[in-house]
Amino acid sequence: MILLRPFEAIGSQILDTAFKAGYSLTLFLRSVACLGGIFEKRKSIASQLYICGVQSVGITLVVALFTGMILALQTGLVLQRYNIEGFLGTVILVTLCREMGPFMCAFILAGRVGSAMAAEIGTMNVSEEVDALRVMSIDPVRFLVMPRIISLVIFAPVLTVFTNFVGVLGGSIVANLQIGVEYSVYFGKIFEYLEDPKTTLEIFYGGLFKSAVFGCTIAVIGCSNGLRTSQGAVGVGKASRKAVVDSFLFILMLNYFMSSVINRFFY
Amino acid sequence: MHILLENVFKELGGRQILNSLSLEIPQGQTYCIIGRSGTGKSVTLKHLVGLLKADRGKILIDGINMVGFQDRQLRGLRKRMGYLFQSGALLNWMTVGENVALPLIEHERQLSRSEVLRRVREKLALVGLQDAEDKLPENLSGGMKKRAGLARAIIRDPELVLYDEPTSGLDPVMSSQIDEVIRDLQTELGVTSIVVTHDMASAYRVADRIGMLYEGQIIEEGTPDEIRSTTNPFVRQFIQGDTKGPLTAESSTDPFTGSKKTARVKDS
Ligand SMILES: Nc1ncnc2c1ncn2[C@@H]1O[C@H](COP(=O)(O)OP(=O)(O)OP(=O)(O)O)[C@@H](O)[C@H]1O
Numbered sequence: 001m002i003l004l005r006p007f008e009a010i011g012s013q014i015l016d017t018a019f020k021a022g023y024s025l026t027l028f029l030r031s032v033a034c035l036g037g038i039f040e041k042r043k044s045i046a047s048q049l050y051i052c053g054v055q056s057v058g059i060t061l062v063v064a065l066f067t068g069m070i071l072a073l074q075t076g077l078v079l080q081r082y083n084i085e086g087f088l089g090t091v092i093l094v095t096l097c098r099e100m101g102p103f104m105c106a107f108i109l110a111g112r113v114g115s116a117m118a119a120e121i122g123t124m125n126v127s128e129e130v131d132a133l134r135v136m137s138i139d140p141v142r143f144l145v146m147p148r149i150i151s152l153v154i155f156a157p158v159l160t161v162f163t164n165f166v167g168v169l170g171g172s173i174v175a176n177l178q179i180g181v182e183y184s185v186y187f188g189k190i191f192e193y194l195e196d197p198k199t200t201l202e203i204f205y206g207g208l209f210k211s212a213v214f215g216c217t218i219a220v221i222g223c224s225n226g227l228r229t230s231q232g233a234v235g236v237g238k239a240s241r242k243a244v245v246d247s248f249l250f251i252l253m254l255n256y257f258m259s260s261v262i263n264r265f266f267y
Numbered sequence: 268m269h270i271l272l273e274n275v276f277k278e279l280g281g282r283q284i285l286n287s288l289s290l291e292i293p294q295g296q297t298y299c300i301i302g303r304s305g306t307g308k309s310v311t312l313k314h315l316v317g318l319l320k321a322d323r324g325k326i327l328i329d330g331i332n333m334v335g336f337q338d339r340q341l342r343g344l345r346k347r348m349g350y351l352f353q354s355g356a357l358l359n360w361m362t363v364g365e366n367v368a369l370p371l372i373e374h375e376r377q378l379s380r381s382e383v384l385r386r387v388r389e390k391l392a393l394v395g396l397q398d399a400e401d402k403l404p405e406n407l408s409g410g411m412k413k414r415a416g417l418a419r420a421i422i423r424d425p426e427l428v429l430y431d432e433p434t435s436g437l438d439p440v441m442s443s444q445i446d447e448v449i450r451d452l453q454t455e456l457g458v459t460s461i462v463v464t465h466d467m468a469s470a471y472r473v474a475d476r477i478g479m480l481y482e483g484q485i486i487e488e489g490t491p492d493e494i495r496s497t498t499n500p501f502v503r504q505f506i507q508g509d510t511k512g513p514l515t516a517e518s519s520t521d522p523f524t525g526s527k528k529t530a531r532v533k534d535s
């Protein structure tokens with residue numbers, strides 16, 4: 001019988017994952033169903049936006065700056081070998097807008113905001129506050145979850161724009177100082193590249209769309225882990241940890257599929 | 268509201284918490300549930316508002332079985348009920364005033380701001396918290412949170428109020444004041460109440476009837492006077508707070524009669 005143990009473990013893991021996925025999906029659909037209350041909840045959406053901002057803007061911009069710099073350094077050295085370092089700006093822009101920007105923001109938001117959502121809602125759950133809402137006939141999904149999803153759907157793309165911008169700036173400094181690309185060349189090539197409206201559309205809106213989807217994912221997973229919290233403080237810690245891990249995994253997988261679809265759409 | 272529980276069973280975490288629980292509370296009466304920590308007093312209250320669903324049995328409210336109620340029906344029912352949670356359960360990012368106003372703001376949109384404020388102040392004064400309106404829950408003591416929770420529970424003038432340990436964490440003077448609030452709600456508005464408590468002094472003051480929950484059933488029930496002079500050793504030990512007795516011993520006595528266990532005589 002001991003031989004069967006691993007299979008049992010795998011089986012229950014699969015069941016557990018399926019349950020979680022189902023729960024999160026239901027939560028998402030229920031939030032969509034109460035989108036009608038969005039105007040009423042504007043205050044709590046605004047305060048969630050503020051919380052997201054405070055928790056993540058600083059760190060994201062620092063990360064963006066250094067990512068731009070490291071991209072410039074490593075790519076620059078390669079491009080330099082073929083004497084095409086003038087394209088450095090374009091390469092960084094495209095890399096950031098298409099993949100790195102949305103992705104980095106999502107990871108930071110998952111780590112800071114998603115985990116905080118899980119912890120906050122988890123604490124409310126174990127201290128009977130969510131039950132109190134239910135008893136007052138206030139739908140926790142409309143009251144707690146929907147505003148959080150909306151705020152991240154709005155905020156993730158905004159943060160991504162900042163990230164891309166700061167990353168490109170950071171890249172320009174390294175390009176100039178270490179690779180020897182003039183600022184005029186660096187930005188000149190970027191603007192040249194952006195003259196084609198289709199390109200602009202693809203790299204910006206493709207990236208922003210992904211960001212919005214990531215934002216939604218993070219909020220749904222954070223809230224769903226929070227609402228499923230049990231066992232007091234230990235459970236809250238677990239929920240917030242799980243929110244991060246689940247978000248990371250899901251973002252990675254979603255990213256691949258969305259990138260495939262977006263590329264197919266534009267080429 | 269008239270409450271009738273009939274043979275309610277509930278298993279939680281692999282343990283049979285409610286084991287054929289039966290209980291009746293006539294309209295306008297105050298019923299106290301006493302019992303040791305972890306016997307399922309809070310679980311019982313949660314069944315009455317539909318936060319937990321009975322595995323088996325009937326919960327009749329004004330003659331209608333609420334087990335299996337859907338969301339919409341539950342909403343209708345909950346509107347007529349107030350629930351004071353054991354921990355107060357205030358939302359921590361809102362002030363006390365906003366917390367108390369929440370049910371009005373969410374459900375009685377037609378009320379003007381000043382009307383909402385007037386009612387909030389009235390209820391806060393009732394529980395002695397007139398000065399705490401603008402404080403955040405984190406700046407309140409445990410007892411103050413509980414009183415704020417009470418103000419929120421009764422803000423919509425419910426017909427049934429469920430109190431989960433309303434006086435624990437309060438000083439004796441404040442306890443008496445809260446007991447008076449519970450009494451007043453009953454005499455002035457005809458509210459039906461269920462009070463879960465460990466505080467026997469408070470139970471004697473507010474209750475029309477007291478029932479002791481033990482191993483998922485009410486093992487003894489009566490008026491405060493009957494309970495005070497009961498011969499049931501389980502209840503005696505509980506109300507006197509003895510460390511030795513059938514509650515703490517590996518019991519083989521029958522909790523209904525106190526005699527050595529034979530076949531159950533009473534089946535309630
Ligand atoms: N959601 C749940 N899942 C699993 N077990 C639960 C759940 N809720 C309560 N229990 C268990 O049910 C039992 C009764 O809990 P309950 O909260 O009703 O106790 P109580 O009588 O209110 O005690 P206290 O006086 O300490 O508040 C406890 O053993 C508790 O562990």
Ligand SMILES: [Mg+2]
Binds near residue numbers: 310
């Ligand atoms: Mg309790």
